[in-house]
Amino acid sequence: MQFISTLYGKHEVIIDDDVASGGKDSGTRPKALMLSSLAGCTGLDVLSLLQKMRVKFSDFSIDVEGHQTTEHPKMYNHVILTYKIKLAPSSHAKMKKAVDLSQEKYCGVSAMFRAFCKLDYKIEFL
Amino acid sequence: MQFISTLYGKHEVIIDDDVASGGKDSGTRPKALMLSSLAGCTGLDVLSLLQKMRVKFSDFSIDVEGHQTTEHPKMYNHVILTYKIKLAPSSHAKMKKAVDLSQEKYCGVSAMFRAFCKLDYKIEFL
Numbered sequence: 708m709q710f711i712s713t714l715y716g717k718h719e720v721i722i723d724d725d726v727a728s729g730g731k732d733s734g735t736r737p738k739a740l741m742l743s744s745l746a747g748c749t750g751l752d753v754l755s756l757l758q759k760m761r762v763k764f765s766d767f768s769i770d771v772e773g774h775q776t777t778e779h780p781k782m783y784n785h786v787i788l789t790y791k792i793k794l795a796p797s798s799h800a801k802m803k804k805a806v807d808l809s810q811e812k813y814c815g816v817s818a819m820f821r822a823f824c825k826l827d828y829k830i831e832f833l
Numbered sequence: 834m835q836f837i838s839t840l841y842g843k844h845e846v847i848i849d850d851d852v853a854s855g856g857k858d859s860g861t862r863p864k865a866l867m868l869s870s871l872a873g874c875t876g877l878d879v880l881s882l883l884q885k886m887r888v889k890f891s892d893f894s895i896d897v898e899g900h901q902t903t904e905h906p907k908m909y910n911h912v913i914l915t916y917k918i919k920l921a922p923s924s925h926a927k928m929k930k931a932v933d934l935s936q937e938k939y940c941g942v943s944a945m946f947r948a949f950c951k952l953d954y955k956i957e958f959l
Contacts (some may be wrong), residue, residue, distance in 0.1 A: 755854075
């Protein structure tokens with residue numbers, strides 16, 4: 708039940724089912740990759756915007772929590788993004804602006820999620 | 834511009850921007866992971882259905898072609914899946930049935946894509 712997904716001709720991602728479903732858990736379940744895609748897309752936006760605003764920061768990460776419907780085909784119906792970052796209190800407003808710009812204007816994956824799912828987000832300042 | 838996405842607490846996927854956008858191309862662009870998710874989800878369905886139907890096959894792969902809008906936020910607006918497989922001509926109808934069942938009933942990622950995008954698919958018998 709293992710697939711190797713090759714992106715841009717060179718970057719490989721291993722996809723496999725869990726043991727209970729007949730796989731060997733050698734890689735991720737495929738649907739969860741949509742959540743990686745979401746976090747990565749908005750994460751690159753925010754990094755890029757913070758750099759343009761010359762904001763210094765560290766420990767930037769994004770947690771993604773996805774809830775699915777219970778009937779086939781099982782789809783995400785509620786996803787919560789939690790942006791975590793350490794920066795000076797004087798830069799909190801700029802971080803909020805960067806996240807809002809990504810969510811409202813730039814992040815294509817977030818826009819796609821909103822076509823089928825409730826998408827909430829929050830920021831935790833470390 | 835690099836992120837490490839950790840799924841199920843252990844499977845890691847590296848996300849990075851291309852060099853032209855300030856990244857180092859150490860991993861995939863994030864949006865393309867949605868296409869890996871799509872191919873992996875329907876691919877696992879088809880594998881599982883072919884095994885249940887006791888169909889022998891080899892060389893199974895899926896090509897995914899994604900087209901995006903040109904304005905921000907850039908979203909996929911047309912995706913084409915090409916299932917490629919080698920099996921006996923007597924099993925061609927079973928392969929078609931497995932793909933149709935995945936696309937019409939089981940594959941949650943395909944259902945999510947249809948919320949924002951035209952999704953076409955075809956089968957190539959090798």
